[in-house]
Amino acid sequence: MSAPDDLRIHDGAADRGGLIHPEIRQPDDESERGPDGSRLQHAEGTTQPLSAAPKAAQAREPQPRGARIRGNRPIDQAEAAERFIAAPLHLKAHDERLWDLRKKRDAVAHTIPEWEELRELASQIKAHTLTNLDAYLEQFEAQAKANGVHVHWAADGAEHNRIVHGILTDHGARTLIKSKSMLTEECGFRHYMDAHGIEIIETDLGERIQQLDKEEPSHVVCPAVHKTRLDVAEVFARTLGTDPENDDIHYLAESQRETTRPYILTADAGMTGCNFAIAETGTVVTCTNEGNADLSGNVPKLQIHSIGIEKLIPRVEHLGVFIRLLSRSALGSPITQYTSHFRAPRAGTEMHMVLVDNGRSARLGMEAFWTSLKCIRCGACMNTCPVYRRSGGLSYGATYSGPIGLIIDPTFNKRKYSTLPFSSTMNGSCTNVCPVKINIHEQIFAWRKVLAEEHEIPLVKKGMMKAAGQVLSRPAAYRAAIGAADSALRVLPRFAVYNPLNTWGRGREMPETPRQSFHAWYKQNRAKTDGAA
Amino acid sequence: MSARDGILRAIRQNRPSGTYALPPLPDFAPLVGDDLIASFGERLERMGGRLAQAGPDGDPLGAVRERLAGARVVASAVPEVAGNRDLARVAHPADLADVDVAVVRAVFGVAETGSVLFTQDELRVNAVAYLAQHLIVLLDPADLLVNIQAAYRRPEFGRSAYAVLHTGPSATADIEGVLIHGAQGVRSLTVVLLART
Numbered sequence: 172m173s174a175p176d177d178l179r180i181h182d183g184a185a186d187r188g189g190l191i192h193p194e195i196r197q198p199d200d201e202s203e204r205g206p207d208g209s210r211l212q213h214a215e216g217t218t219q220p221l222s223a224a225p226k227a228a229q230a231r232e233p234q235p236r237g238a239r240i241r242g243n244r245p246i247d248q249a250e251a252a253e254r255f256i257a258a259p260l261h262l263k264a265h266d267e268r269l270w271d272l273r274k275k276r277d278a279v280a281h282t283i284p285e286w287e288e289l290r291e292l293a294s295q296i297k298a299h300t301l302t303n304l305d306a307y308l309e310q311f312e313a314q315a316k317a318n319g320v321h322v323h324w325a326a327d328g329a330e331h332n333r334i335v336h337g338i339l340t341d342h343g344a345r346t347l348i349k350s351k352s353m354l355t356e357e358c359g360f361r362h363y364m365d366a367h368g369i370e371i372i373e374t375d376l377g378e379r380i381q382q383l384d385k386e387e388p389s390h391v392v393c394p395a396v397h398k399t400r401l402d403v404a405e406v407f408a409r410t411l412g413t414d415p416e417n418d419d420i421h422y423l424a425e426s427q428r429e430t431t432r433p434y435i436l437t438a439d440a441g442m443t444g445c446n447f448a449i450a451e452t453g454t455v456v457t458c459t460n461e462g463n464a465d466l467s468g469n470v471p472k473l474q475i476h477s478i479g480i481e482k483l484i485p486r487v488e489h490l491g492v493f494i495r496l497l498s499r500s501a502l503g504s505p506i507t508q509y510t511s512h513f514r515a516p517r518a519g520t521e522m523h524m525v526l527v528d529n530g531r532s533a534r535l536g537m538e539a540f541w542t543s544l545k546c547i548r549c550g551a552c553m554n555t556c557p558v559y560r561r562s563g564g565l566s567y568g569a570t571y572s573g574p575i576g577l578i579i580d581p582t583f584n585k586r587k588y589s590t591l592p593f594s595s596t597m598n599g600s601c602t603n604v605c606p607v608k609i610n611i612h613e614q615i616f617a618w619r620k621v622l623a624e625e626h627e628i629p630l631v632k633k634g635m636m637k638a639a640g641q642v643l644s645r646p647a648a649y650r651a652a653i654g655a656a657d658s659a660l661r662v663l664p665r666f667a668v669y670n671p672l673n674t675w676g677r678g679r680e681m682p683e684t685p686r687q688s689f690h691a692w693y694k695q696n697r698a699k700t701d702g703a704a
Numbered sequence: 705m706s707a708r709d710g711i712l713r714a715i716r717q718n719r720p721s722g723t724y725a726l727p728p729l730p731d732f733a734p735l736v737g738d739d740l741i742a743s744f745g746e747r748l749e750r751m752g753g754r755l756a757q758a759g760p761d762g763d764p765l766g767a768v769r770e771r772l773a774g775a776r777v778v779a780s781a782v783p784e785v786a787g788n789r790d791l792a793r794v795a796h797p798a799d800l801a802d803v804d805v806a807v808v809r810a811v812f813g814v815a816e817t818g819s820v821l822f823t824q825d826e827l828r829v830n831a832v833a834y835l836a837q838h839l840i841v842l843l844d845p846a847d848l849l850v851n852i853q854a855a856y857r858r859p860e861f862g863r864s865a866y867a868v869l870h871t872g873p874s875a876t877a878d879i880e881g882v883l884i885h886g887a888q889g890v891r892s893l894t895v896v897l898l899a900r901t
């Protein structure tokens with residue numbers, strides 16, 4: 172254990188004792204600083220050490236856990252958020268870390284003169300692809316087959332799991348290494364495979380931490396961002412047998428590498444998710460910083476790629492738009508360390524691609540919500556969201572959290588996630604940072620209306636909505652008042668979160684739509700959303 | 705009805721109204737100066753990679769000779785460097801687990817990001833670029849492209865079974881945002897500028 176004071180120092184001064192391979196850190200530590208001595212901050216690195224690090228071992232604070240899941244009952248996000256706020260060390264570290272990512276995103280976006288043009292192009296390419304998705308899927312399938320790939324289609328998560336299980340059974344495969352994939356989280360893939368005696372090993376560090384702690388990922392890009400290193404040290408000591416007194420982050424990361432490598436070398440199968448699927452070539456593209464998708468795809472004899480059908484883009488050249496936006500929006504780095512293009516199997520191996528719907532085709536028919544399918548899972552809307560930063564991803568009790576979660580989750584289960592669209596201050600910051608220009612906060616607002624009308628909201632919440640607050644009742648005026656300036660956003664959340672009325676959690680802000688009456692709006696949208704429920 | 709037909713049918717039924725044309729992509733002006741090598745090197749180093757400087761005697765490999773000499777197992781996919789692990793005779797990728805240093809040639813580099821591209825042809829065994837502890841990359845300065853947009857106009861993406869852009873080494877900051885190189889793949893990536901022979 173380091174001396175208490177050392178715990179504040181994250182940039183190389185901490186005690187390196189206990190490293191499995193201390194020699195790799197000497198003589199030149201290539202991690203934290205570039206050749207000119209400046210601090211590196213690519214990948215998910217912070218621009219400066221987190222000031223929220225606990226100053227002494229006695230400050231150890233239990234990790235606040237996520238929302239209490241009670242069957243199909245509506246998630247009480249505000250309750251879980253209150254517990255998160257009651258853990259000041261976790262709250263501060265989480266808030267600062269994500270705000271830092273947001274600032275890095277702003278800084279790097281400002282260096283690209285065509286940034287807004289890129290966002291518009293990305294949005295248009297996605298709109299075009301989604302409105303012609305049948306044709307692009309058929310083209311993708313034909314290309315993939317021509318490349319020697321086995322293509323499967325799954326209507327929902329259960330079918331995805333059955334298909335993959337079938338592939339594994341055909342090959343006598345018992346172990347599978349995988350890289351991070353929100354789609355497989357949606358499908359409950361690990362739980363299913365657990366029950367069928369298949370061992371699944373997550374190879375992304377953050378995702379592995381979450382797997383070992385039996386928690387869901389709390390953020391689409393940084394799955395364990397809600398945990399401090401003390402939490403990770405505790406999880407690894409319990410599950411990997413590391414020294415419980417050693418919370419050096421290099422030691423923890425190295426321990427994960429050393430204990431995962433044997434699985435990588437011996438796994439019967441490997442699996443990746445998919446960031447982009449190219450119709451023209453039948454290619455699956457993954458963007459990672461650790462290279463774990465490339466290990467999953469290139470070491471085992473059997474490789475499987477799970478693809479949400481909305482990941483399609485028409486041509487290779489379109490990657491020139493999306494790759495420039497993705498990592499800059501997510502982490503403020505110009506590109507991920509690895510951008511990998513899997514098109515055809517290696518000699519002597521088999522490659523499978525599973526195209527998964529799981530509610531996406533139904534969402535396409537929801538007039539107010541279909542553009543949420545443009546999402547490229549960058550997490551920028553989460554990093555900027557004052558509610559998310561102060562409540563943690565697990566408080567949403569759903570696969571997707573933060574602003575994008577508020578508009579996707581109810582499409583999976585309208586009752587269970589009926590309260591989530593109220594977990595927003597409606598400041599519109601999410602919409603402003605979204606690289607594919609999804610009108611996120613307007614869709615959050617639209618969901619409130621749908622849910623109110625369909626009686627999915629508790630009566631008390633509906634009463635509160637009628638008594639809409641003054642400033643918050645008019646989103647346009649509200650946005651104009653606070654602007655999108657960082658300073659305003661920085662101030663607002665304190666008000667929103669710490670105000671005794673607990674604004675976001677209680678659904679007080681129910682604005683009127685300016686031009687269309689509620690009933691006209693509802694009539695127009697009802698048929699389609701009902702059909703998709 | 706098969707899942708395939710069911711999904712395609714639902715997509716057709718639920719197609720949003722309106723037409724959304726595929727926008728033409730403009731040619732964006734490069735965001736790098738005329739000195740592509742300098743831009744490339746600067747951006748590579750910001751992403752945690754190294755650009756090797758030629759030794760005092762003009763030996764382009766000067767900066768990596770020490771690393772090569774200190775390695776027990778070197779897997780080389782290039783004629784310029786002799787290794788002691790023959791990539792042509794690897795039965796299973798996992799057999800490369802003990803490789804200390806791998807040496808490969810990049811198809812091209814990208815000045816905008818500091819990236820280098822490999823396909824299965826350069827890597828011989830794809831996994832070598834991830835299982836090795838350290839990666840040394842030979843890049844012909846004539847193969848530098850200005851930006852990512854230019855990269856995606858190259859034919860390699862359409863015809864390679866596997867193509868990958870590496871930008872620096874394997875990295876993570878999943879714990880408290882503290883940057884670690886060698887999360888799961890190589891711990892370092894060093895680019896050596898060396899014309900193709």
Ligand code: SF4
Pocket residue numbers: 545546547548549550551552553575601604605606607608609611
């Ligand atoms: S909704 Fe937009 S900002 Fe949020 S994760 Fe998706 S693409 Fe990123």
